Amino acid sequence: MTFAPGDGMAQKKKKKSEATAAAADTSKKATPPKKKASIGEKTKSSRKIEGIFTFYQDTVTGSLQMYIKKDQLDKPFVYQSFSINGPTSLFLNQSMHRANFVFEIKHYYDKLEFSQVNTNFYYDKNNAVSKTQGVDIAESVFFNDKIAAEDDEGYLVSIDGLMISDKMDPVKPLMPPGTPPTAVFNLGNFNSGKSKYYKVNSYATNAAIQVDLAYDNPMPFNQGGKDITDARFVRVRMQHTFIEVPQNNFRPRLEDPRIGYFTTEVNDQTTKSATPYKDRIHRWYLEKKDPGAALSEPVKPIVWYVENTTPLEYRQTIVEAGEKWNEAFEKAGFKNAVVMKIQPDTATWDAADVDYNVIRWVASATPSYGAIGPSFVNPETGQILGADITVEWATGSSTPIIEGIFSGQGNTSEAIDHAFHPDGHQCTMANELKAQFLAGATLMEMNGATAAALSTAHKQFLYYLILHEMGHTLGLNHNMKSSQMWSMKEINDTSLTHKYGLIGSVMDYPAINIALDPAQQGDYYTTKPGPYDLWAIEYGYVETTPQNEEAILNNIASRSTDPKLAFGNDADDMRSPGKAIDPRVMINDLTSDAIDYAAERFQIVNNLMGRLRAKYSKPGQSYQELRSRFGYLQNQRVSMTSVLSRYIGGVYIDRSFVGQNTTTKPFTPVPAATQKKAMQVLSKYIFAPDAFKADEVLYPYLQMQRRGFNFFTTSEDPKITSSTRSIQGSGALAHLLHPVTMQRITNTSLYGNEYSVADMLSDLTKAIFAADMSTSVNVYRQYLQNEYVEMLCSIPASKAHDDVAKGAVIYNLKKIRSSLASAASPNEATKAHRANLVFQIDKALAVK
Numbered sequence: 001m002t003f004a005p006g007d008g009m010a011q012k013k014k015k016k017s018e019a020t021a022a023a024a025d026t027s028k029k030a031t032p033p034k035k036k037a038s039i040g041e042k043t044k045s046s047r048k049i050e051g052i053f054t055f056y057q058d059t060v061t062g063s064l065q066m067y068i069k070k071d072q073l074d075k076p077f078v079y080q081s082f083s084i085n086g087p088t089s090l091f092l093n094q095s096m097h098r099a100n101f102v103f104e105i106k107h108y109y110d111k112l113e114f115s116q117v118n119t120n121f122y123y124d125k126n127n128a129v130s131k132t133q134g135v136d137i138a139e140s141v142f143f144n145d146k147i148a149a150e151d152d153e154g155y156l157v158s159i160d161g162l163m164i165s166d167k168m169d170p171v172k173p174l175m176p177p178g179t180p181p182t183a184v185f186n187l188g189n190f191n192s193g194k195s196k197y198y199k200v201n202s203y204a205t206n207a208a209i210q211v212d213l214a215y216d217n218p219m220p221f222n223q224g225g226k227d228i229t230d231a232r233f234v235r236v237r238m239q240h241t242f243i244e245v246p247q248n249n250f251r252p253r254l255e256d257p258r259i260g261y262f263t264t265e266v267n268d269q270t271t272k273s274a275t276p277y278k279d280r281i282h283r284w285y286l287e288k289k290d291p292g293a294a295l296s297e298p299v300k301p302i303v304w305y306v307e308n309t310t311p312l313e314y315r316q317t318i319v320e321a322g323e324k325w326n327e328a329f330e331k332a333g334f335k336n337a338v339v340m341k342i343q344p345d346t347a348t349w350d351a352a353d354v355d356y357n358v359i360r361w362v363a364s365a366t367p368s369y370g371a372i373g374p375s376f377v378n379p380e381t382g383q384i385l386g387a388d389i390t391v392e393w394a395t396g397s398s399t400p401i402i403e404g405i406f407s408g409q410g411n412t413s414e415a416i417d418h419a420f421h422p423d424g425h426q427c428t429m430a431n432e433l434k435a436q437f438l439a440g441a442t443l444m445e446m447n448g449a450t451a452a453a454l455s456t457a458h459k460q461f462l463y464y465l466i467l468h469e470m471g472h473t474l475g476l477n478h479n480m481k482s483s484q485m486w487s488m489k490e491i492n493d494t495s496l497t498h499k500y501g502l503i504g505s506v507m508d509y510p511a512i513n514i515a516l517d518p519a520q521q522g523d524y525y526t527t528k529p530g531p532y533d534l535w536a537i538e539y540g541y542v543e544t545t546p547q548n549e550e551a552i553l554n555n556i557a558s559r560s561t562d563p564k565l566a567f568g569n570d571a572d573d574m575r576s577p578g579k580a581i582d583p584r585v586m587i588n589d590l591t592s593d594a595i596d597y598a599a600e601r602f603q604i605v606n607n608l609m610g611r612l613r614a615k616y617s618k619p620g621q622s623y624q625e626l627r628s629r630f631g632y633l634q635n636q637r638v639s640m641t642s643v644l645s646r647y648i649g650g651v652y653i654d655r656s657f658v659g660q661n662t663t664t665k666p667f668t669p670v671p672a673a674t675q676k677k678a679m680q681v682l683s684k685y686i687f688a689p690d691a692f693k694a695d696e697v698l699y700p701y702l703q704m705q706r707r708g709f710n711f712f713t714t715s716e717d718p719k720i721t722s723s724t725r726s727i728q729g730s731g732a733l734a735h736l737l738h739p740v741t742m743q744r745i746t747n748t749s750l751y752g753n754e755y756s757v758a759d760m761l762s763d764l765t766k767a768i769f770a771a772d773m774s775t776s777v778n779v780y781r782q783y784l785q786n787e788y789v790e791m792l793c794s795i796p797a798s799k800a801h802d803d804v805a806k807g808a809v810i811y812n813l814k815k816i817r818s819s820l821a822s823a824a825s826p827n828e829a830t831k832a833h834r835a836n837l838v839f840q841i842d843k844a845l846a847v848k
Contacts, residue, residue: 039067039156042149051202052244055209056156062197064163064209068105068112069154076102076117078243078385080354080376081169084210086236088227088368089185090173095360095388097374099169102245103142110147112157116140119379120267122278127270142167163211163240164195171213171236181221187234188217198237201352206243208352213238225366241354243385248285250383251546255279256553258560258655259536260477260507260569264379280382282375282475283540286334291543297335304470305343307351307360314396315342317459318359321466324527325474328534332541338470354386357473359466363393370395370430373469387473389466395430396465398437398458429468429478432509432587436639437461439632440512440524446608446615447518457512460525467506467529475540479505480585481568482532484592488600491591492522502526504564505533509587511639516600531564560655561662572653574646577730578738582653583646583670588639595647595678598640602685605633609694613701622705627718630698634723641686641731647678648736648760649745669753676755676763682732683767689781692724721783729787736764737791739800746804758808764788765812773823776830789816789837793844810845817841 043065046056054067081099086092102117118137123130143162147155166172172187194214201208212235220231228234254277255263261281268276288296306318319340329337343358351358354376375387393399437457444454482504490496492515502523503510515521529537539556559565568585575587584594591597612633616626650670656662685691702718704710735741745757768788772781795801795809820838825831 037149039149039151042156049200049202051207052205053202053207053242055200055202055207057197057200063158063160064197064200065148065156066159067154067156070107072154073105073107076104076245076380078245078376078378079103079168080241080243080385082239082241083171084237084239086171086238087185087187087224087234088364088366089225090187091368092171092236093364093368093390094362095390096372097376097388100376100379102379107155108144111144112147112155113141114143114162116142117380120265122266122268122270124268124270129270133269163197163209164192164213166190166213168240169238171238172215183222185222185224185228185231186217186220187215187236188220188232189215191216194235199352201350203353203355205246206241206354208350208354209240210352211238211240212236227365239352243354245378245380246285246383246385249287250285250381251549252278252280252381253283253540253549253553255281256539256557258557258567258657259539260479260567261475261536261540262375262472262477264377264382281540282377282382282384284384284474286329286332286337286541288333288543293333295330295333295335298337301337301339302474303339303341303357305341305356305358307358308343308345308347309361310359310391311361311393311397314462317462318466321463321527322359322470324463324467325470325529325537328529328537329541331534331538333543334541337541357387359389359391361391361393361396367392367394369428370434371465371469372430373472375473375475384473384475389469389473391465391469392430395434396462398434398441398461429509430465433461433465433468435632435635436510436512436588437524438629439636440514442612442629442632443514443604443608446611449518457524460523460527461512463527464506464525467527471507471529471533474537476507476533476536478509478569478573479507479532479567480509480570480573480587481566481582482508482530483510483590484566484584484594485530485564487592488596492520494522497523497526500564501528501530503590504530504566505536506530507533511588511590511597511601513590514601514604516604531562532567535559535565558657558660561660561664567655568653574650575642577735578740581651581667581744583643583650584652586643586646589643594643595674595681598644599681599685601636601640602681605636606685606694608633610697613698617701623701623703624705626698627702627704630695630702634727637686637727638731641682641727642735644678644682645732645735648675648755649741649748650675651744651748667748667751669748669751672754672759675760679760679763679767683763686728686732687767687784689771689778692780695720721779724780725783725787728784729791733788733791736760737795739798739802739805742805743802746802756808757805758811761808761812765816769816769819773819776826777833782829782833785833785837786840789813789840792816793840796844813841813845817845 043056045060046058046065049055049057053072056065056067057063058065079099079101080097083092083096083098084094102119104115104117106113106115118140121133121137123133143159145157145159145161147157149156162168172190175184175186191214194216196212197209198212199208199210215234215236217232217234223231255261261283263279263281266278266280268278284302285300286298286302287300289299290296304322306315310318319342322338322340325338326336329335349356351360369392371389371391373387373389375384377384441454441457444457485500485504486493486496486502491502491513502513503526506526506529510525513522513524535556539553542552542556544552560567566584568582572580572582572585573587574580574583574585586594589597609630612626612629616629617623618625647670652664652668652670654662654664654666654668656664656666699718699720704716706716742757745753745755745760749756765788768781768785772778777785792809792813796806798806801809817838820834823834825834
């Protein structure tokens with residue numbers, strides 16, 4: 001063998017390298033790899049909580065680990081969060097339902113990922129486009145962590161970073177840019193070190209973990225309400241709930257716009273329809289025990305527990321009210337679908353278990369709502385999985401004391417806050433209902449009503465409160481149009497109201513029914529679901545098959561033209577100036593002639609005002625209750641003013657589908673005669689010089705009770721003109737002169753409206769100026785005329801108002817100026833007032 005030069009050295013190096021490698025290999029075999037810790041070792045100092053998921057909480061540190069079985073991976077679960085305790089000004093009250101979504105847990109190498117499932121879209125599998133499902137949809141992984149330990153059946157992972165955080169539900173609300181630091185209470189910054197677990201439970205079908213989240217704000221500009229112990233250090237208690245998706249035969253049911261259910265919106269990505277919607281209504285899963293029977297009990301009814309926080313004297317009334325919903329379910333083929341139980345003090349179950357639906361009472365320091373009835377669903381199907389109803393003591397008991405009185409608010413409407421349902425709509429029904437009830441109770445007491453009559457009225461009030469909130473938990477949203485079911489003559493006919501109800505739906509915000517003549521008094525509130533409610537429940541819960549569902553549901557929905565089934569929800573209602581168009585879809589109204597009903601209500605209030613002091617000035621007490629009763633009656637004027645003003649420039653809506661039995665067009669302008677009638681009632685009871693004359697005997701007595709330094713930031717005298725201006729300005733003028741209202745009046749002239757912007761302003765100017773043009777102008781009218789002129793003067797330069805409105809405004813300003821120039825002013829106050837009006841008009845019109 002021949003070797004090349006240097007081969008001997010190469011061979012030596014090769015042998016040395018092989019020897020080194022062999023030694024290293026021997027070393028590896030001698031030192032086996034480090035064994036991973038077992039689940040037992042990782043949890044040896046922890047208590048075990050078993051259920052749908054198994055949790056291990058360290059008994060020394062409190063840290064929490066979660067065990068996920070392998071067959072639970074890539075499987076949908078429902079997440080639902082609840083606030084349990086926190087600042088009421090941020091809507092963190094007990095049992096407020098918050099985040100609701102579907103999530104999955106995925107295994108990725110040495111980690112577990114928690115990701116939210118997007119449920120907003122539908123794809124028809126028979127369409128090739130469905131192969132793009134998931135394209136251009138951003139994935140949302142809200143938590144991941146390394147696997148701490150595993151065995152043959154599952155994985156253990158620490159979840160402190162998930163639970164002691166706001167990853168699933170941002171607790172601290174985002175403030176709009178530019179919000180003053182003093183305007184809203186601010187939680188400050190999250191402090192994980194001071195946060196902790198409060199309670200960890202795992203049940204058969206859900207897990208509920210309550211955490212106390214700490215927030216620090218060293219320099220709070222807003223100290224919050226009385227519920228805030230120290231604004232620098234605040235803890236919020238939240239509940240994270242993981243729920244197993246039910247395995248049953250539930251099929252999503254599509255929304256029909258003629259009927260009002262809460263929905264989960266779903267877009268059909270594979271349809272050619274002009275309405276690519278497959279929105280799923282929210283409803284419980286009910287299945288007949290006897291599928292062939294026309295009327296059968298459900299396999300699993302909707303069970304409610306009246307929690308032992310409920311006052312003893314109200315428990316039976318609440319049970320009776322809840323059971324009234326069974327009449328509606330009978331229309332859908334179910335008997336005893338709703339079961340009401342009273343929770344005994346010895347009950348061992350935990351209300352944190354979402355398998356229990358509870359009606360509870362609380363007495364919050366500063367309630368953000370009067371009552372609320374939210375539910376939560378599986379967003380993939382719309383199946384309701386659980387619900388709660390919470391009633392505030394101050395509302396349910398209808399105490400006449402409200403915090404707004406103590407803080408110096410002269411108008412009770414200013415004390416009404418807003419609560420929200422999961423879809424974001426406002427629900428102030430309980431507070432509105434209470435304000436209406438106390439105004440009615442004041443009238444009853446003034447007319448010498450017996451204790452028994454007052455008790456009946458309150459029982460009907462409580463019935464309505466529970467019926468309404470329970471209706472929400474059954475999936476129904478508001479119906480603000482149903483209060484128009486009966487005429488003025490029919491509303492107190494109990495042969496009708498006991499059979500059908502006082503209004504078409506318990507999902508409305510009705511005015512309390514108080515007869516001008518006590519001898520004619522009927523029901524104060526409806527005490528049963530109305531015709532609309534029965535119809536809506538039939539649509540939502542009637543059993544169908546995939547083959548007959550479309551025909552059955554279309555047949556039910558086609559009855560929408562029945563006047564007793566009238567429907568219009570929050571999207572349609574006109575409580576805000578300029579909003580919506582149909583005046584019949586409104587809160588705090590009653591009867592099919594809401595204008596005459598409002599006029600009658602004004603008469604009732606005016607008749608009462610002069611008698612209030614004698615009734616509510618009680619020896620040994622302050623004038624606090626007198627002031628409160630005055631506020632509730634004043635609130636009636638607020639409500640009626642809003643009701644009346646919406647008829648001016650209004651449009652009646654009909655949502656019937658093409659081919660239904662109706663001759664009504666989708667949009668019909670309110671007849672000119674009706675608009676002018678509403679203007680006349682406003683002129684008489686709101687704009688006239690003597691509109692508030694009946695109140696004047698009370699003004700020197702509207703004194704708040706002193707409480708510490710509650711007058712420190714303001715004077716304690718009643719702010720009378722602020723109250724009347726809010727009725728005239730915010731209640732009427734803000735709507736009538738709103739750019740949307742004025743433009744709608746002009747637009748509707750193209751399809752039937754005969755009451756132009758110029759006509760409306762002419763009548764409005766006459767109502768506000770004509771009565772005292774040749775006399776002195778009293779204080780009410782000075783403020784009213786000033787506000788009217790100021791609002792008119794702002795319109796010519798407005799970018800929101802159209803040219804037709806501007807032309808009519810300029811024309812009326814010139815008319816007003818001409819009238820003022822020739823008016824006789826009998827005193828200095830009137831001269832000064834009119835000179836100011838002329839000055840404003842000249843400046844606005846640039847008259848030299």
